[in-house]
Amino acid sequence: MSKKIIVTDPGCHACADAKKKLKPYLDSGELVEVPVESPEGRVIDQQLDVEYVPECVVKDENGRYKRCPKGTLESMAKKRGHDLDLDFEL
Incomplete structure (x- = not known):
């Protein structure tokens, strides 16, 4: 199984x-x-022509x-007890 990667932009509030x-997922690898x-x-x-970070x-x-489906990130966060509101596109 491939590792999931999150591409971030320094200074981006959505990224932070x-x-x-x-x-927890970043810490665990x-x-x-x-x-x-x-x-x-x-x-x-x-490769992706990324428009959103x-x-x-x-x-x-x-x-x-x-792209990793948006639902994957939401389900990952919910498994750890977080309520993740993704206001950006994946």
Whole structure:
């Protein structure tokens, strides 16, 4: 199973909120943060034409990035007892 990646932008309030709510997953390594200005973040940005941040993605079997369904992040957060209101698109 592929690790989930959240692409974040420094200074983005939605990113900071998502990181706070998904902190248990970031701490456990289930979710990996990749800043959009990092080399991998730029690759993801180019492949997905990302318009919204944070953007949660997974690598498919061909090594290409694809969007992780919004429901996946919501269910992850709810499993940990968080009420996650995603006001950005995934």
